[in-house]
Amino acid sequence: MDxxxxxxxxxxxxxxxxxxxIRDSVRKVGFQxxxxxxxxxxxxxxxxxxxxRALGPENVLAVRMPYATSxxxxxxxxxxxxxxxxxxxxxxxxxxxxxxxFERFPDMDERRRGNVMARMRMIILYDxxxxxxxxxxxxxxxxxxxxxxxxxxxxxxxxxxxxxxLYKTQVRQLAQAMGVPRSILExxxxxxxxxxxxxxxxxxxxxxxxxxLLYLLxxxxxxxxxxxxxxxxxxxxxxxxxxVRANHYKRTMPIVAKLSNRTVGHDFLYLRDWVG
Amino acid sequence: xKITIGLAQIHPKLADVPANLDKHVHYIxxxxxxxVDLLVFPELSLTGYNLQDLVYEVAARPVMDDxxxxxxxxxxxxxxxxxxxxxxxxxxxxxxxxAYLSGGEVVHLHKKIYxxxxxxxDEGRYFAWGDSVQAFDTRFGRFGMLICEDFWxxxxxxxxxxxxxxxxxxxxxxxxxxxxxxxxxxxARWVELVNRAYASQFTDYVVHCNRVGYExxxxxxxxxxxxxPDGETVAHGPYFEEALVVQQIDLNQLHRTRSRLPLLxxxxxxxxxxxxxxxxxxxxxxxxxx
Numbered sequence: 333m334d335x336x337x338x339x340x341x342x343x344x345x346x347x348x349x350x351x352x353x354i355r356d357s358v359r360k361v362g363f364q365x366x367x368x369x370x371x372x373x374x375x376x377x378x379x380x381x382x383x384x385r386a387l388g389p390e391n392v393l394a395v396r397m398p399y400a401t402s403x404x405x406x407x408x409x410x411x412x413x414x415x416x417x418x419x420x421x422x423x424x425x426x427x428x429x430x431x432x433x434f435e436r437f438p439d440m441d442e443r444r445r446g447n448v449m450a451r452m453r454m455i456i457l458y459d460x461x462x463x464x465x466x467x468x469x470x471x472x473x474x475x476x477x478x479x480x481x482x483x484x485x486x487x488x489x490x491x492x493x494x495x496x497x498l499y500k501t502q503v504r505q506l507a508q509a510m511g512v513p514r515s516i517l518e519x520x521x522x523x524x525x526x527x528x529x530x531x532x533x534x535x536x537x538x539x540x541x542x543x544x545l546l547y548l549l550x551x552x553x554x555x556x557x558x559x560x561x562x563x564x565x566x567x568x569x570x571x572x573x574x575x576v577r578a579n580h581y582k583r584t585m586p587i588v589a590k591l592s593n594r595t596v597g598h599d600f601l602y603l604r605d606w607v608g
Numbered sequence: 609x610k611i612t613i614g615l616a617q618i619h620p621k622l623a624d625v626p627a628n629l630d631k632h633v634h635y636i637x638x639x640x641x642x643x644v645d646l647l648v649f650p651e652l653s654l655t656g657y658n659l660q661d662l663v664y665e666v667a668a669r670p671v672m673d674d675x676x677x678x679x680x681x682x683x684x685x686x687x688x689x690x691x692x693x694x695x696x697x698x699x700x701x702x703x704x705x706x707a708y709l710s711g712g713e714v715v716h717l718h719k720k721i722y723x724x725x726x727x728x729x730d731e732g733r734y735f736a737w738g739d740s741v742q743a744f745d746t747r748f749g750r751f752g753m754l755i756c757e758d759f760w761x762x763x764x765x766x767x768x769x770x771x772x773x774x775x776x777x778x779x780x781x782x783x784x785x786x787x788x789x790x791x792x793x794x795x796a797r798w799v800e801l802v803n804r805a806y807a808s809q810f811t812d813y814v815v816h817c818n819r820v821g822y823e824x825x826x827x828x829x830x831x832x833x834x835x836x837p838d839g840e841t842v843a844h845g846p847y848f849e850e851a852l853v854v855q856q857i858d859l860n861q862l863h864r865t866r867s868r869l870p871l872l873x874x875x876x877x878x879x880x881x882x883x884x885x886x887x888x889x890x891x892x893x894x895x896x897x898x
Binding site: 353 | 791825
């Protein structure tokens with residue numbers, strides 16, 4: 333079977349498992365509600381669809397947090413999701429909060445500014461979590477999590493990651509099956525941190541290529557040479573695998589220096605369910 | 609003989625034994641109302657699955673002095689019950705165990721012999737390995753019990769078959785994994801395949817009870833099933849939902865199937881033992897190990 337076919341998923345089964353997961357993990361820790369940042373992109377749209385189905389739209393607060401340069405399409409696409417689901421919504425432009433910070437450090441490049449914006453959005457979501465009594469739902473997919481295409485303590489900050497084990501091309505399948513609006517399905521993926529930014533330009537490969545390669549390297553446990561033998565350019569395989577490794581710190585908790593006989597992060601081992 | 613089997617496909621709460629005991633009692637009451645003769649709970653039904661450092665807090669002994677087991681043992685005076693729990697032995701070793709309770713007593717205790725410690729599994733870190741596979745007599749005939757990874761290996765069900773088990777009770781807490789375009793998860797396809805294979809190859813009844821629910825990111829898929837000695841699925845629970853699956857089975861089917869297909873009669877156990885002895889003795893001579 334070719335790798336593209338192996339990335340095809342039973343969307344009804346995925347929806348069932350993920351809706352159940354969201355409902356269970358929100359309620360078992362004593363919450364009924366969720367807060368989710370809506371960017372207008374496919375990842376947050378799908379996450380909102382799943383969360384609304386799990387908890388009921390009245391229990392979901394969708395927050396739009398545009399910056400001055402954000403694309404107008406992002407706002408209208410996010411509104412389409414809000415309207416389609418009937419979730420509660422809030423719009424908090426981040427420009428008045430991040431602009432003074434950018435003025436303090438006028439030599440900031442796009443990457444630093446993008447990170448500040450992502451972390452400002454995290455502050456708003458966690459504040460709304462406290463204000464509205466909702467758990468923050470993450471919107472990271474497996475492709476970006478593996479590549480580290482995210483801001484640590486920014487867009488990857490969340491209580492749960494419902495779509496964290498779906499590659500981008502699988503996110504598209506599930507989003508289409510759940511009825512995410514066409515304009516969201518079809519536009520080029522973008523973090524929308526600066527004008528004209530797209531994921532695929534920035535990463536240098538298409539999601540179709542990346543997902544097929546990551547599937548081999550991660551899910552099917554191919555080694556680099558074996559992936560090259562499957563037809564991927566060696567430079568791409570080595571570059572992608574280097575990124576996966578270099579960004580692993582974004583996927584782990586901060587490391588605790590062990591001194592005692594029992595140490596958080598080493599041998600003090602409990603599921604989060606312990607709290608429930 | 610016909611017996612009615614109940615499969616309590618429950619969602620245990622992690623390490624909350626009192627809450628789980630309440631759920632057991634609820635399912636026992638429902639099963640009694642449905643005239644169930646034997647009610648099977650899944651692996652670690654009293655404690656939940658991925659206990660990690662909570663193993664040592666929930667461990668118990670299946671005796672009347674244990675307040676939770678007292679309730680279950682008393683209930684077993686009216687209906688046989690298989691319950692899953694963490695067993696702490698007299699030397700303070702901890703096992704994943706299932707107990708067959710009947711008539712107010714523990715008829716058989718099985719300690720899990722294969723502890724998966726790879727990929728998402730870490731059982732060997734916390735638990736001691738059971739070291740025995742034995743069939744046992746019940747008021748319905750001779751049965752055998754295995755827990756999850758035990759029946760991913762072919763030898764434990766084979767040994768139970770040779771030890772006289774006509775009904776295999778398989779209990780699991782199987783994390784769902786392997787989402788693809790198929791109608792079920794790959795883990796469900798695998799387990800259902802081996803359930804049917806064991807029933808077919810051993811001409812036994814295979815009774816499988818699998819839990820549901822979530823623990824952190826893990827889902828448990830349920831789909832508990834009973835397969836008859838012809839390898840046909842005669843009962844199948846829902847996926848991902850709590851359920852009490854009730855099915856009457858006819859143990860006389862063993863007579864009919866084995867009249868047609870005498871695999872048990874023809875099994876060359878002496879040959880098997882001889883060859884196994886030769887293979888184990890010759891392993892170092894015939895294979896280079898690095």
